[in-house]
Amino acid sequence: MKIRIDGLVPVMLTPFTPADRIDEDGLARLTDWYVEGGAQTLFAVCQSSEMQRLSLEERVLLARHTLEFARGRLPVIASGHISEALEDQLVELKAMAETGVDALVLVSNRLDPKNAGSEAFRHALEAIMKALPADLPLGLYECPAPYRRLLSDDELKLCMDTGRFAVLKDVSCDLPTVARRAAMTAGTPFAIVNANAAIALAAMRAGSRGFGGVFGNFHPDLYAWMYDHRDEDTELMRDLAVFLALSGMAEGMGYPKLAKLWHLRLGTFASAHSRVVDYDPLERHWAAADLLDHIERGTERFRTRIAKA
Numbered sequence: 001m002k003i004r005i006d007g008l009v010p011v012m013l014t015p016f017t018p019a020d021r022i023d024e025d026g027l028a029r030l031t032d033w034y035v036e037g038g039a040q041t042l043f044a045v046c047q048s049s050e051m052q053r054l055s056l057e058e059r060v061l062l063a064r065h066t067l068e069f070a071r072g073r074l075p076v077i078a079s080g081h082i083s084e085a086l087e088d089q090l091v092e093l094k095a096m097a098e099t100g101v102d103a104l105v106l107v108s109n110r111l112d113p114k115n116a117g118s119e120a121f122r123h124a125l126e127a128i129m130k131a132l133p134a135d136l137p138l139g140l141y142e143c144p145a146p147y148r149r150l151l152s153d154d155e156l157k158l159c160m161d162t163g164r165f166a167v168l169k170d171v172s173c174d175l176p177t178v179a180r181r182a183a184m185t186a187g188t189p190f191a192i193v194n195a196n197a198a199i200a201l202a203a204m205r206a207g208s209r210g211f212g213g214v215f216g217n218f219h220p221d222l223y224a225w226m227y228d229h230r231d232e233d234t235e236l237m238r239d240l241a242v243f244l245a246l247s248g249m250a251e252g253m254g255y256p257k258l259a260k261l262w263h264l265r266l267g268t269f270a271s272a273h274s275r276v277v278d279y280d281p282l283e284r285h286w287a288a289a290d291l292l293d294h295i296e297r298g299t300e301r302f303r304t305r306i307a308k309a
Contacts, residue, residue, distance in 0.1 A: 107143045258292075
């Protein structure tokens with residue numbers, strides 16, 4: 001296994017120009033921002049990257065540029081298979097593997113697109129592993145789109161037993177499930193990484209090896225600090241857990257465009273253009289701008305408290 005995941009795993013955004021092309025300068029700045037914010041691994045070409053709206057050429061370009069901009073400072077993992085038919089997925093996955101990413105992440109609902117059950121999952125998994133380089137580390141991602149397909153314990157064990165998997169991005173959003181999976185993988189290189197802000201601290205304490213939720217696109221440094229200090233039962237930690245959980249509730253207000261508006265504030269992006277969200281979140285969602293103001297002030301206050309701790 002060439003990669004060991006332990007820490008913050010941001011689900012990367014894709015910056016676009018107003019002309020709807022990938023903004024390479026914005027992607028370079030975003031990559032630096034994640035690194036400076038304490039990321040330990042970058043998850044490029046995922047749902048937050050709007051992968052379902054990217055051509056295969058764009059998905060490959062996004063992975064290649066992320067690797068280029070990361071400059072070896074941390075591992076880059078990527079998904080990017082979005083097709084229904086297994087044959088088409090194999091084309092997508094082979095193209096992504098050729099980019100040189102440190103791990104190739106398989107989407108659980110693509111391994112069973114019709115939700116037919118474990119036999120369909122097993123068949124697709126075996127075909128994909130046979131088609132990919134045997135030394136390429138793999139990951140799993142319970143991507144919510146087009147539907148959320150959670151792994152059974154037997155399916156997770158099946159993947160573990162191959163010795164080829166490095167990570168599961170857990171989207172169960174259920175603490176007992178995260179804890180059970182973490183116990184199953186304890187002592188192995190296989191990392192369970194929770195993606196839900198409401199249970200972030202509890203999941204870390206239960207064995208989640210970091211955090212992979214969407215609000216790593218707002219204040220990654222706070223999640224990175226929380227993970228590093230997860231065993232500390234202090235007033236600061238308790239307050240931070242509540243702040244991050246409540247901030248995460250803003251995800252329903254036009255994400256990922258809401259995150260791009262955040263990065264306009266930071267100067268990372270020159271445009272908030274999104275292919276997934278075709279409206280202005282600040283107009284549709286009442287007081288969304290005020291909510292971002294609260295998140296901004298809260299983020300700075302916690303940074304100050306952490307610096308003094």
